[in-house]
Amino acid sequence: MTCFDCPRFCKVDRSKERGFCGGKDKIVVAKVIENFKWEEPCISAEKGTLAIFFAGCNLRCSYCQNKQISHKCEGKEYSPEEFRAYLSSFDYSKYSALEFITPTHFSSLLCKVFEGFSVNTTVVWNSGGYENNQMIEKVSSFVDVFLPDFKYADATLAQKLSLAPNYFEVASQAIKTMIKCKPNIWQGQRLVQGVLIRHLVLPGQSQNSIQVLDALKNQLGAPLVSLMSQFVPIGKDFDRKILPLEYKIVLSHAQKIGLNDGYFQEMTSANDKFIPKF
Numbered sequence: 615m616t617c618f619d620c621p622r623f624c625k626v627d628r629s630k631e632r633g634f635c636g637g638k639d640k641i642v643v644a645k646v647i648e649n650f651k652w653e654e655p656c657i658s659a660e661k662g663t664l665a666i667f668f669a670g671c672n673l674r675c676s677y678c679q680n681k682q683i684s685h686k687c688e689g690k691e692y693s694p695e696e697f698r699a700y701l702s703s704f705d706y707s708k709y710s711a712l713e714f715i716t717p718t719h720f721s722s723l724l725c726k727v728f729e730g731f732s733v734n735t736t737v738v739w740n741s742g743g744y745e746n747n748q749m750i751e752k753v754s755s756f757v758d759v760f761l762p763d764f765k766y767a768d769a770t771l772a773q774k775l776s777l778a779p780n781y782f783e784v785a786s787q788a789i790k791t792m793i794k795c796k797p798n799i800w801q802g803q804r805l806v807q808g809v810l811i812r813h814l815v816l817p818g819q820s821q822n823s824i825q826v827l828d829a830l831k832n833q834l835g836a837p838l839v840s841l842m843s844q845f846v847p848i849g850k851d852f853d854r855k856i857l858p859l860e861y862k863i864v865l866s867h868a869q870k871i872g873l874n875d876g877y878f879q880e881m882t883s884a885n886d887k888f889i890p891k892f
């Protein structure tokens with residue numbers, strides 16, 4: 615059957631061939647980290663998540679910090695039944711949440727995993743934001759917290775870095791659907807249902823960031839936002855970190871337009887020790 619898991623609509627039968635994301639008809643896990651504490655405090659909380667890093671990606675950004683696992687779809691393969699059994703093997707009282715990292719291209723398979731099945735914890739969908747509305751509605755039957763990126767407002771930049779010139783339109787719609795499906799619910803300092811939107815500031819691209827922030831404000835009111843400065847140069851398109859002034863300009867704009875609800879990273883986060891070893 616042709617794959618409709620993401621907006622690329624590759625028109626491939628994944629039981630026979632791979633699409634842009636590299637995914638076949640099995641779930642592929644590249645890495646699992648228990649008690650993963652590198653997410654925002656409302657997600658990681660005290661215990662950290664059970665973080666499952668899927669292999670492959672439907673964006674494959676040229677500067678991806680997880681490039682070793684996102685640009686090739688290799689790892690341990692699971693059928694939906696096998697993955698359900700794997701998820702059942704954990705004691706979820708040990709973690710703040712179950713976190714799926716880069717799950718978009720396995721959406722249909724994950725829907726099968728959660729047919730008549732649930733886990734006794736918050737399920738986090740940590741994605742690139744390049745997703746179908748209809749698929750977001752489907753996965754929201756088992757996802758509690760969406761943690762999408764909102765990377766680009768600039769179509770030329772989106773094409774150059776992620777081969778996705780329609781990223782802005784697609785991600786805007788996907789995030790609107792996430793917010794409709796999952797209004798924010800807090801338990802103390804923890805977000806147990808809702809949407810936290812991430813934006814990574816890129817070197818020399820303050821204007822793109824400002825346009826992204828304006829769109830968040832104009833289209834979504836005042837959503838929960840995480841503004842990140844942690845960019846470390848990887849790949850061919852950038853050869854430096856962001857400058858403190860670049861980040862300051864973007865941060866000041868967020869404050870000026872009233873996007874104050876969320877997280878604003880310190881510049882010290884731009885260090886490769888914050889990239890997990892794969």
Ligand code: SF4
Pocket residue numbers: 617618619620621622623624625626632633634635636637672718719720
């Ligand atoms: S999930 Fe993969 S194969 Fe399916 S449409 Fe997207 S990129 Fe193509």
